[in-house]
Amino acid sequence: MLPRSEADMLLCRALDVPRSHIYAFPERRVGAAAAERLATWIGRRRAGEPVAYILGERGFWGLDLTVTAAALIPRPDTETLVAAALAQIRADAHVLDLGTGCGTVALAIAAERPSARIVASDVDPLCVALCQHNAERLGFAVETRLADRFDGIPERFDVVVSNPPYVAADDDHLQRGDLRFEPRHALVSGGGGVDFLAALVREAPPHLKPGGWLCVEHGCDQEHQVRGLFLERGFANVHCHRDLADQPRATTGQWP
Numbered sequence: 602m603l604p605r606s607e608a609d610m611l612l613c614r615a616l617d618v619p620r621s622h623i624y625a626f627p628e629r630r631v632g633a634a635a636a637e638r639l640a641t642w643i644g645r646r647r648a649g650e651p652v653a654y655i656l657g658e659r660g661f662w663g664l665d666l667t668v669t670a671a672a673l674i675p676r677p678d679t680e681t682l683v684a685a686a687l688a689q690i691r692a693d694a695h696v697l698d699l700g701t702g703c704g705t706v707a708l709a710i711a712a713e714r715p716s717a718r719i720v721a722s723d724v725d726p727l728c729v730a731l732c733q734h735n736a737e738r739l740g741f742a743v744e745t746r747l748a749d750r751f752d753g754i755p756e757r758f759d760v761v762v763s764n765p766p767y768v769a770a771d772d773d774h775l776q777r778g779d780l781r782f783e784p785r786h787a788l789v790s791g792g793g794g795v796d797f798l799a800a801l802v803r804e805a806p807p808h809l810k811p812g813g814w815l816c817v818e819h820g821c822d823q824e825h826q827v828r829g830l831f832l833e834r835g836f837a838n839v840h841c842h843r844d845l846a847d848q849p850r851a852t853t854g855q856w857p
């Protein structure tokens with residue numbers, strides 16, 4: 602059996618009605634076309650495919666984002682990163698979201714700071730197109746860039762924010778749940794998960810204005826390692842932020 606919340610989400614979309622409708626009209630019969638759609642989706646879900654990929658959307662920060670299997674599914678954990686970054690983002694700041702995927706972090710920031718100049722980069726052209734699509738649908742002015750980390754990004758920013766790959770290649774979570782269907786290069790990094798983070802911390806300073814901030818998401822067991830990387834590189838005001846489950850989830854530091 603599917604969890605009730607998932608079954609409800611699939612049913613609402615099959616009928617093309619809001620959630621309240623299925624509670625208000627429990628006697629409504631499901632027509633043949635909707636029943637067929639629903640049966641296909643339930644089959645896919647039973648085979649493990651994430652609901653977000655089946656429906657092609659996921660909510661994040663109050664925004665409806667289109668998602669495809671090219672990008673990581675937006676997670677509530679990432680709200681911690683967004684909140685930590687927003688604390689350092691002035692109304693007119695110049696911001697880079699590196700590895701934007703479907704645009705999760707860049708678009709949440711755009712929603713809160715409509716006058717900021719936001720660049721969203723990704724190494725995958727499909728993600729660049731997906732982020733662009735979401736920005737257009739929401740009517741947000743986010744500039745997308747195809748780039749491998751900072752390659753091809755010449756400017757300096759007030760804030761660089763990133764939810765990079767940080768899962769170790771041998772982590773069993775990769776064999777479970779939604780992670781089995783998500784792009785591996787968006788999840789997995791070498792060095793037990795920290796290679797990408799280490800490279801980001803090393804490469805970020807020439808892309809930060811004096812007093813600029815680097816804000817990264819990381820694994821709950823990477824707090825001390827990531828703090829060490831920031832301090833060794835010369836960042837100041839290094840601070841770890843906890844997620845809603847009270848796990849260390851994001852680190853921010855200021856380039857002096």
Ligand code: GLN
Pocket residue numbers: 676678764765766767768774780787788789818
């Ligand atoms: N937080 C995700 C997970 O462990 C990983 C996301 C990421 O690598 N950026 O499920």
